Amino acid sequence: MTQPLFQRVLGSDAFARLAPAVRDLHAQSAPHQVCGTGTIRRGRHWLVPLLAWLTRMPPDGEGIDVTVRFVPDAVGETWQRRFGVSPLVSRLSMRGPYLAERLGVVGLRFTLEERDGRIYWQCVGGTVLGVLPLPGRLLDHVRCREREHRGRYEYLVDGMLPIMGPFIRYEGWLEPAGSSDDV
Numbered sequence: 272m273t274q275p276l277f278q279r280v281l282g283s284d285a286f287a288r289l290a291p292a293v294r295d296l297h298a299q300s301a302p303h304q305v306c307g308t309g310t311i312r313r314g315r316h317w318l319v320p321l322l323a324w325l326t327r328m329p330p331d332g333e334g335i336d337v338t339v340r341f342v343p344d345a346v347g348e349t350w351q352r353r354f355g356v357s358p359l360v361s362r363l364s365m366r367g368p369y370l371a372e373r374l375g376v377v378g379l380r381f382t383l384e385e386r387d388g389r390i391y392w393q394c395v396g397g398t399v400l401g402v403l404p405l406p407g408r409l410l411d412h413v414r415c416r417e418r419e420h421r422g423r424y425e426y427l428v429d430g431m432l433p434i435m436g437p438f439i440r441y442e443g444w445l446e447p448a449g450s451s452d453d454v
Contacts, residue, residue, distance in 0.1 A: 273345055275297055275298050275300065275343065276297070276343065276363060276364070276365060276370075277297035277370075277383070278297070278298070279365050280365050280368075280369070280370045280383050281385055281390070285384075285385035286385070288385055288388060289385060289388055289389075290389065290419035291419065292419035292422065292423060292446075293389065293390060293418065293419055293424060295424075296341075296417075296424050296445070299341060299343065300343060302340065302341065302342045302343070303340070303341055303447070303448075304338060304339065304340045304447075304448040305338070305339050305341075305424070305445040305446060305447055306337065306338045306339075306445065306448040307423075307424075307443055307444045307445035307446055308335060308336060308337055308443050309332075309337040309354060309426075309441055309442060309443025309444075310332065310333045310334065310335070310441065310442055310443060311328075311329050311330065311331055311332050311333075311335065311354060311439070311440070311441040312331055312439070312440045312441070313328070313330065313331050313437075313438070313439050314431075314436055314437035314438050314439065315437075316434075316435040316436060316437075316438075318435055319435065319439075322432075322435075322438060323439065324375075325375050325376050325377060325399075326374040326376075326377050327358070327359050327360070327374060327375045328359065328439050329354035329355070329359055329441070330357060332354065332355060335443075336354075337352070337353065337354055337443055338352070338353045338448065339351065339352045339353075339445060346364055347362060347363050347365065347371075348362075348363045348364075349361070349362050349363075350362075350363060354441070359374070361373060361374045366380060368382070369381060369395065370383055370392070376399055376400050377397060377398070377399055377405075378398045378399075379394050379396075379397040379405075379410065379413070380395050380396045380397060381393060381394055381395065381415075382395055388418070388419065389417060389418040389419075390415075390416070390417040391414070391415070391416055392414060392415035392416070393411070393414055394407070394410040394411065394413035394414070395407045395410070395411075396410060397410055408433075409432065409433055412430065412431035413429075413430040413431070413438075414428075414429050414430075415427065415428045415429070420444070423444050423445075423446055424444060424445045425442070425443070425444045425445075426441075426442060426443060426445065427440075427441075428440065428441050428442070
């Protein structure tokens with residue numbers, strides 16, 4: 272079996288330094304599910320609803336039930352998220368040294384860095400419909416952080432875009448939902 276996707280992107284040494292809750296989330300080789308809660312805040316620019324629709328981003332909410340089903344395969348992973356009743360599915364894979372994520376019609380490339388047991392994602396570019404390039408400078412304020420806090424996995428996704436300002440920010444915590452037979 273090939274190494275887990277995040278281990279391939281980060282490298283084995285950095286992957287081994289991750290906090291246990293973060294490493295465990297990304298070390299699974301079989302489908303698995305986590306659940307928790309989250310808060311979502313969309314920006315207020317008039318273009319945000321269109322961009323959110325194109326990338327399938329969920330609406331605003333606080334204390335939302337969140338489930339994420341990870342389906343790894345030999346090439347990458349499919350993340351099947353649900354924020355309340357709103358689905359958000361993306362496909363992740365390794366493209367050169369980058370983590371590539373496809374969200375609706377938008378593809379993004381991220382560098383991943385381990386610091387203090389956490390994973391920091393930094394967007395460095397992307398495409399629309401797989402062909403129209405999105406320069407990194409348009410996306411350099413799209414960032415994510417994964418960490419362990421009080422023994423639990425926590426996530427933060429924060430996206431700001433030029434001229435528009437805040438696009439979306441969602442954060443919360445997740446923990447194992449049981450065996451994959453239960454999902």
